[in-house]
Amino acid sequence: MRARVKQDEQGRRHAAEACIEPCAIESGMRIIGGKWTGSILWHLKDGPVRFNDLARMIGGASKKMIVERLRQLEAQGLVRREVVDSAPVSVQYEITDFGRTALTFLDELRKWSEGLPRTP
Template structure:
């Protein structure tokens, strides 16, 4: 959740709203369109159901995603990026591309090679 504070720069503000590993990965999965909770759970490897629920609530509260509830049986909920969220994804895309290009080097560093 965002803390009330003054940011030192734009990167500081962006990192605060992204809030760590899970939020960025959830947002990234929504890049191609709306997904239901179960689909997100399967696509974001390693995230627990509880953490996903918390992250989705925070992303909605920050205005990065939209939660659409369909009143049907069984209930259906879809999550999608807002315009604000789409603008963040556009900013994240070059970072993701950088990670793709350097993934082998990063993995070797983590292994201690």
């Protein structure tokens, strides 16, 4: 449901009704807005990556946090997990076609953030 807006006598806008369900932006941010989520998807864009390699690529996140985010992304259909039969057995992750749809706006976010003014 979309919130309705009313204007008062001074021209200020107020929500007449609150959204019962989260709006599309809120729903999207719940999926993609988690810490490290965008970075994980971005690092998977070029093909499957083994877990330890992904953890090294991300850097500042703990392995526990990466595992948690990967599980969430897998449950949401953005990432696919595959056990690789090799010695030693390892796990690799790959972005799904649905996950790839997020790369467009992640790239726009990257460009936008590169243009932010630098603070001393």
